[in-house]
Amino acid sequence: MAGAPVLLVDDDDQMRRSTAQALELAGFAVTALATAQEALERAGPAFGGAVITDIRMPGMDGITLLERLREIDAEVPVILITGHAEVQLAVDAMRRGAYDFIEKPFTTQTLVSALRRALERRGLVLENRRLRAVAGQKDDLEARMPGRSAVIIDLRFRLRAIGPSDADALILGPTGAGKEVAARAMHDLSRRADRPFIAINCAALPATLIESELFGHEAGAFPGALRARYGRFEHARGGTILLDEIGSMPLDLQAKLLRVLQERTITRLGSNEPVPLDVRFLASSRADLAEEVAAGRFREDLFYRLNVALVRVPPLAARREDIPILFLQLLREAAARHNVAEPTAPPELLAALAARDWPGNARELRNAAERFTLGLDWMDPAEGAGAAPFLADRVAAFERSVIAAAIAAHGGRLKPVYELLGISRKTLYEKMQKHGLDRKLIVDGGDSDG
Structure with missing residues (x-):
């Protein structure tokens, strides 16, 4: 993929210069960087290239850079350069999402071959995202x-x-x-x-x-x-x-x-x-x-x-119906970061999350997802929970959040929702109309009611 950007991160000046020169001679557009922080500032979700990084560096090392990049975009390919004593560390990093690792000393052809594969994969990822957006599916911003x-x-x-x-x-x-x-x-x-x-x-x-x-x-x-x-x-x-x-x-x-x-x-x-x-x-x-x-x-x-x-940017309190969807996404991300199975969030939990005030907004919700993924109580006892001032408002907000969370948990299918809640289909529709809920605005599509 001629012209695709390559970020080369190495604190060793001589190694960085020689590797960059070899890659440029092979036709790559290389940006040589002395610190991992500089790579983070360049490699966002729209980044169309690959990252090559040494593992042992002062400040932020290559493994930490990998983890930070995966938080920004889990599909940015990262190739680790490792010494003999770090091979097991690199293998563990591959389990956590690294694209490849290359042991020192290495030939230029070995690195070029791995880099071409990484750039081809990145190109396919970005093209698939573009096609999904054209087809009306979730784009990167969504x-x-x-x-x-x-x-x-x-x-x-x-x-x-x-x-x-x-x-x-x-x-x-x-x-x-x-x-x-x-x-x-x-x-x-x-x-x-x-x-x-x-x-x-x-x-x-x-x-x-x-x-x-x-x-x-x-x-x-x-x-x-x-x-x-x-x-x-x-x-x-x-x-x-x-x-x-x-x-x-x-x-x-x-x-x-x-x-x-x-x-x-x-x-x-x-x-x-x-x-x-x-x-x-x-x-x-x-x-x-x-x-x-x-x-x-x-x-x-x-x-x-x-x-x-x-x-x-609105607070979570202004978009309570989004809280279940956002929490489920944060669970997936947390599970990927910690290399554990994604936990199941029952509808009752999603309803409780949507009913709660979140003064820390998305950051606080992310912390709750992190704790839940690690098997801890999702709510930090030190965090307070606000409430609506009147009982009628609290009851209405809770009812709305329970219904929205159940619809999200069942992918937009309404039959299991009214069965779970113990109400008739007509009652469910009436309550959805009362609270301004549209299942297509809660989840992407959804199957038939049957």
């Missing part, structure tokens, strides 16, 4: 953000509309709702999909180093700056930058960011030379930035500059 509620359908529509453009965007939503998932989806839908996706947590940057971290610096720019260093913005060249929790950014730095957004250039600390910046900016916030502007904590001009396109 797999990342499952659900049939009106709010999640609207969100996917907006992401498909905004993603392929180069417009900056503002993503608002509560903690754990999936703002970074939405940002990553927009990146993967854009022409920048094969370039870095850099997520920067503005709340976690140390105030004394934030400018150097973002803009970079020249040697001697401040005490301890012994050599020049690229900042995070330059590192994202050609790609997408997500400014997570941008409301936490200090006001003085907001002014500098505004200038970057307007001029698409940066100036490193200790330099007067502007550096052109070809990136797309996405910003996310759990706080309503319009309210932050009114309170004087966020610059109005920066708010309007970022708010070219607005994406709101």
Whole structure:
């Protein structure tokens, strides 16, 4: 597959250069990287190539990189380069989803052969996804953000509309709702999909180093700056930058960011030379930035500059009917990560999940799926559960969630649902109409009632 991207990860400079040169001579488009983190920033669900990584590396090793990549897309092929003493480790990694492993020392032909097979497989995976989408089946975005509620359908529509453009965007939503998932989806839908996706947590940057971290610096720019260093913005060249929790950014730095957004250039600390910046900016916030502007904590001009396109990620409470579907998907993912059999979630459990408030949203639900997969109680005793204020509201919400969960658990077939609930078919239809439930919006299709 000539032209398909190959990410080569190895902290050994000489090994990395020689391997990259050999692969380029064989016709591959190779990007040589010194750290696993750089590979994570390039290999999303839209990534059309393969990853080759050494196992033993400082910081994030090859096995951890494999696990992180499988969380992003379980079908990205990863080839491990291993020493003799690490063969058993590599074999175990293959059981967890690695495509292949090659033992050192290896010939170029051995690596080229494995890489060609991996790229052919990746091409088939992406083509199958495209054909399923054309046929009206779940596409990649629907797999990342499952659900049939009106709010999640609207969100996917907006992401498909905004993603392929180069417009900056503002993503608002509560903690754990999936703002970074939405940002990553927009990146993967854009022409920048094969370039870095850099997520920067503005709340976690140390105030004394934030400018150097973002803009970079020249040697001697401040005490301890012994050599020049690229900042995070330059590192994202050609790609997408997500400014997570941008409301936490200090006001003085907001002014500098505004200038970057307007001029698409940066100036490193200790330099007067502007550096052109070809990136797309996405910003996310759990706080309503319009309210932050009114309170004087966020610059109005920066708010309007970022708010070219607005994406709101809804909390789980706004799409309770999606909770059973999402939980079942999270169970599959957790089972694959831990290499265990996927546990069965009974309708009663799905109903309880849908009836519960999730202040931590999708992240909290993911933790519950993780615990359930490991055989633990799905609800953390330390986590509180909210409730509707009136008894009638609670009863109606519970009834709706029980019916929706039963329909999801039985794949849209209604006969086992009304039999399980001990009601007539007519009563079930009446209750579905009362609660605004459509089985086609709860599951993909479903068999006949019979």
